[in-house]
Amino acid sequence: MAYKPNITIFCCENSVYETVLSVNKRHSNIQVIKVPCSGKISSIHILKCFESGKDMVMVITCIEEACHFINGNIRVGKVVEATRNRLKELDIEDKRLQIFNFAPNMEEKFHRVFKDIVLQASELGPIYEEGGV
Amino acid sequence: MKHKNVLVVGAGIAGITTALEIADRGITVHLVERDSSIGGHVKRFCCKAVDDVCTKCGACLLKDRIDRIKIHPNIKIYLSSNISDISKSKDKFFVQIKHSNKINPVEADAIIIATGFTPFDATSKGRFGYGRIPYVFTGLDIEEHFKEKGKFNLLDEIPKRVAFIQCVGSRDEHLNKGYCSRVCCRYALRLAMMIREAFPEVKVDIFYMDIQSSGKEFNMLYDQCKDDSKIEFIKSIPTKAQEIPETKSVRVLYEDMTETKLVEKDYDLLVLSIGIMPSKDNQIIESLFGINTDEFGFFEPVDNFSTRTNVQGVFLSGVCEGPKSISETIRHAEKTAVDVMEYL
Amino acid sequence: MSILILGGGIAGINSAVYLGEQGHKVTLIEKEKELGGKLNNLFSVYGLDVSPKDFVSQQISKLKKLSNITVFTSAELVETKGHVGTFNSKLKTQNSKLVEIKHGAIIIATGIDVSTPKMSCNSQEIINHTRLEKGIAGSKIRRLSKVVFLCDLDKEDSQIIALSTLKNALLLREKLRCEVSVLSRNIKVAGRKFEKLYTTAREKGVVFSAVEGVDIGGLQLICDWLIIGESILPSHGTEDLFLILGVERDKQGFFQHNNVHFMPNLSNRKGIFFAGACHIDAGLNDILDDSLTAAYAAHNLLAKNTIEIDEKTAKVDEEKCALCLTCIRSCPHKAIDIEFSREAGKKAARIIEEACFGCGICASLCPASAIQLREYEDEKILKLIG
Numbered sequence: 001m002a003y004k005p006n007i008t009i010f011c012c013e014n015s016v017y018e019t020v021l022s023v024n025k026r027h028s029n030i031q032v033i034k035v036p037c038s039g040k041i042s043s044i045h046i047l048k049c050f051e052s053g054k055d056m057v058m059v060i061t062c063i064e065e066a067c068h069f070i071n072g073n074i075r076v077g078k079v080v081e082a083t084r085n086r087l088k089e090l091d092i093e094d095k096r097l098q099i100f101n102f103a104p105n106m107e108e109k110f111h112r113v114f115k116d117i118v119l120q121a122s123e124l125g126p127i128y129e130e131g132g133v
Numbered sequence: 134m135k136h137k138n139v140l141v142v143g144a145g146i147a148g149i150t151t152a153l154e155i156a157d158r159g160i161t162v163h164l165v166e167r168d169s170s171i172g173g174h175v176k177r178f179c180c181k182a183v184d185d186v187c188t189k190c191g192a193c194l195l196k197d198r199i200d201r202i203k204i205h206p207n208i209k210i211y212l213s214s215n216i217s218d219i220s221k222s223k224d225k226f227f228v229q230i231k232h233s234n235k236i237n238p239v240e241a242d243a244i245i246i247a248t249g250f251t252p253f254d255a256t257s258k259g260r261f262g263y264g265r266i267p268y269v270f271t272g273l274d275i276e277e278h279f280k281e282k283g284k285f286n287l288l289d290e291i292p293k294r295v296a297f298i299q300c301v302g303s304r305d306e307h308l309n310k311g312y313c314s315r316v317c318c319r320y321a322l323r324l325a326m327m328i329r330e331a332f333p334e335v336k337v338d339i340f341y342m343d344i345q346s347s348g349k350e351f352n353m354l355y356d357q358c359k360d361d362s363k364i365e366f367i368k369s370i371p372t373k374a375q376e377i378p379e380t381k382s383v384r385v386l387y388e389d390m391t392e393t394k395l396v397e398k399d400y401d402l403l404v405l406s407i408g409i410m411p412s413k414d415n416q417i418i419e420s421l422f423g424i425n426t427d428e429f430g431f432f433e434p435v436d437n438f439s440t441r442t443n444v445q446g447v448f449l450s451g452v453c454e455g456p457k458s459i460s461e462t463i464r465h466a467e468k469t470a471v472d473v474m475e476y477l
Numbered sequence: 478m479s480i481l482i483l484g485g486g487i488a489g490i491n492s493a494v495y496l497g498e499q500g501h502k503v504t505l506i507e508k509e510k511e512l513g514g515k516l517n518n519l520f521s522v523y524g525l526d527v528s529p530k531d532f533v534s535q536q537i538s539k540l541k542k543l544s545n546i547t548v549f550t551s552a553e554l555v556e557t558k559g560h561v562g563t564f565n566s567k568l569k570t571q572n573s574k575l576v577e578i579k580h581g582a583i584i585i586a587t588g589i590d591v592s593t594p595k596m597s598c599n600s601q602e603i604i605n606h607t608r609l610e611k612g613i614a615g616s617k618i619r620r621l622s623k624v625v626f627l628c629d630l631d632k633e634d635s636q637i638i639a640l641s642t643l644k645n646a647l648l649l650r651e652k653l654r655c656e657v658s659v660l661s662r663n664i665k666v667a668g669r670k671f672e673k674l675y676t677t678a679r680e681k682g683v684v685f686s687a688v689e690g691v692d693i694g695g696l697q698l699i700c701d702w703l704i705i706g707e708s709i710l711p712s713h714g715t716e717d718l719f720l721i722l723g724v725e726r727d728k729q730g731f732f733q734h735n736n737v738h739f740m741p742n743l744s745n746r747k748g749i750f751f752a753g754a755c756h757i758d759a760g761l762n763d764i765l766d767d768s769l770t771a772a773y774a775a776h777n778l779l780a781k782n783t784i785e786i787d788e789k790t791a792k793v794d795e796e797k798c799a800l801c802l803t804c805i806r807s808c809p810h811k812a813i814d815i816e817f818s819r820e821a822g823k824k825a826a827r828i829i830e831e832a833c834f835g836c837g838i839c840a841s842l843c844p845a846s847a848i849q850l851r852e853y854e855d856e857k858i859l860k861l862i863g
Contacts, residue, residue, distance in 0.1 A: 008862065031861075031862070031863075033858060035837065036836060036837055036850070037838065039841060040836065042855075044859075045855075045858055048859050048862045053863075054862075063186060064186040065186055065189075065736055066736060066737060068738050068834075069809050069810070069836035069838065070725065070734065071838075075841070075842070101182075101185040103180035103182055104196050105178075105179065105280070106182075106283065108280070108281060109284070111283070112283055112284070157777075158777075187737065189735060189737050190737075191737050191740075193737070194738070304672060311673070312670075312672045313666040313668075313672050315668070345665060345666065346633045346663065347665060347668075349727065350729065352632065353728065356632075437524035437669060437762055438762050438765055455669055456667075460737065460740045460741065464763070464766055465766060467741065467770045468769055470773075471770065471773045
């Protein structure tokens with residue numbers, strides 16, 4: 001059976017949210033979590049994803065200087081960096097957590113990036129071996 | 134106050150903005166759009182972020198407004214429609230909105246014209262080869278292409294030399310376009326930076342008359358371009374462009390102002406920064422409503438500080454009154470809404 | 478609820494008149510002795526049929542006729558507490574008296590200041606635009622004099638100065654038959670009928686020359702008047718305002734950070750708006766439009782005499798609050814205060830709902846997880862994740 005990576009996408013509702021949702025509708029292994037601002041996302045949410053068996057986490061935030069709440073995108077950038085360090089400590093490939101900046105009208109770019117993320121997730125393989133870590 | 138109705142002609146960013154402001158105050162708005170979808174030109178513009186940093190083009194501002202307008206209880210949208218007849222009695226306008234064969238009669242207490250613009254047809258400037266030479270595009274072509282594809286894929290190979298020619302169809306007495314289109318320097322610099330980001334080795338030449346560097350912090354973007362060693366600003370407008378099929382390039386001929394000699398330079402891609410022309414519908418609107426236009430065909434308000442026209446109860450919103458950027462259009466459209474609310 | 482307007486230049490006055498006419502109570506404060514701002518210093522403005530002084534006087538008389546507008550000159554804002562709907566400000570007026578004002582919204586219209594680059598050059602009479610306007614008004618510029626405008630010196634001229642250059646170049650040529658030259662890098666014509674002004678100036682004989690950087694020390698010019706454009710700066714004294722009001726600025730120090738979602742008039746705080754040259758660089762008609770849209774925004778905010786609260790605001794669990802102040806420091810909208818909580822029996826952070834934008838940044842940063850964002854609670858998100 002072809003390996004289908006489980007991916008959670010945290011998406012700011014002011015970014016490419018609708019486009020992301022359309023992806024979620026087509027693939028059952030993709031989970032989309034909407035946030036009012038990516039600044040709402042904390043480490044614990046991301047780590048819970050990996051804990052619950054998600055193979056990849058994508059954080060989608062707005063482009064710089066275009067956050068509706070001024071610096072939410074900067075804050076989540078720091079949260080992601082800190083969480084990636086934590087993943088390294090836990091011997092989890094930090095590539096499983098990636099952050100992207102999209103403006104709401106960057107639909108095409110999102111589709112391309114998403115395809116690449118699925119590819120990367122497939123190459124990384126499941127986060128936990130069969131039978132658990 | 135008796136229930137009021139307002140007609141907005143044109144559902145681009147200006148028409149939508151004015152319509153929302155007025156409808157939010159409890160007034161019924163009839164929004165007429167000749168195309169089969171709303172959003173005007175802005176819906177075809179791409180996000181011009183460079184290095185994931187917003188360059189404030191404003192193209193993304195359309196989406197939220199469209200989402201709001203589609204569900205607004207006070208706004209009635211007429212697509213693929215136009216105004217077929219209008220008459221006035223006392224303070225009321227009686228308008229006929231035509232959609233294929235159907236006629237919708239509507240009563241309005243005020244009318245807002247928001248017919249936007251028509252992009253300059255670059256084929257009129259035949260010397261630049263638009264439509265003939267395959268490597269010549271307009272700024273709008275680049276925008277639409279990038280919006281659709283998400284990347285620059287216009288040519289078979291990676292471009293090494295790109296040129297922008299500013300003021301195509303603007304500041305041109307011969308074409309009766311003796312005005313500045315206001316947005317071309319800004320969009321050209323943004324597109325130039327995007328191309329530089331997409332192809333780190335590409336060299337970009339920008340042929341210009343005067344760079345219009347106004348706008349909040351826009352000077353900083355201009356400085357960034359000037360600091361980029363691969364972007365060169367050449368103060369000269371080329372006289373012609375010709376195709377060189379052997380090298381798949383376009384040869385641009387211009388006068389070097391400092392050394393006063395003619396120079397020929399070859400490019401893989403030539404971008405014409407086309408300007409803003411009054412909408413083709415303006416003439417129809419002009420004759421229907423009797424609104425004054427200026428010598429270029431833009432609608433003329435009663436004075437420099439007003440959105441009112443010579444026809445009482447008719448207001449102007451957005452670029453139909455003169456070239457503006459998206460942020461400037463939004464400000465103007467909101468100001469029009471204020472004026473209309475005062476009038477009603 | 479009343480509105481406090483900071484700045485009695487044309488933008489502040491215009492906003493005040495509109496709001497007064499809508500029936501709001503308005504307090505307008507101006508730091509100088511007179512109202513009118515920089516427009517008072519101008520002899521003429523392109524596109525304006527009357528003199529700027531008359532235009533300003535007309536607007537001021539409208540202002541004075543409205544009984545619900547109170548004006549304080551030689552006054553400045555010292556302190557502002559509270560939030561949208563319940564601002565409480567202290568003004569220092571003439572004679573150093575302190576006046577307390579309660580208001581629902583604020584419009585910042587503090588305008589600009591100018592600074593002229595210092596230069597000495599070969600015994601020319603070097604003046605800036607402000608002095609030129611005075612000179613024209615006071616007939617100090619003699620007919621047939623040779624005038625040179627030096628533009629875009631170390632950086633591009635602002636719109637205001639570029640427009641003033643064109644307008645005055647034509648005026649001096651037409652009215653006083655001066656020999657006028659304009660040396661600039663880029664002629665700014667991106668505005669209503671600016672290109673027309675430029676072509677008319679050229680037709681009348683104003684000489685425009687493109688220069689690429691000017692070494693003022695090595696400059697040899699034979700002329701009677703050398704006009705240098707001023708740099709436009711944020712109004713002096715406004716540095717304190719950023720702190721007093723907790724509003725953001727852009728990279729050049731002007732009000733309003735540069736973010737498309739806040740245009741035209743919004744700030745990072747609910748109830749605080751910007752109007753006029755303090756946040757944009759534009760000609761008079763854009764400034765007037767801007768002052769009106771700012772006033773309109775304030776009017777709509779307070780029209781129903783109540784402030785609407787968004788459903789998706791954040792809330793602090795006071796028991797858990799350790800008063801680390803992280804939330805207060807990180808809230809982009811200054812919507813969090815410290816208050817004594819009766820339920821918890823201690824001081825704790827409290828989110829002011831009417832000022833909250835519902836972004837959730839405070840919730841994500843709180844080290845004690847004491848803050849939850851309604852409809853996006855941690856429990857809810859964690860459950861979704863699985």
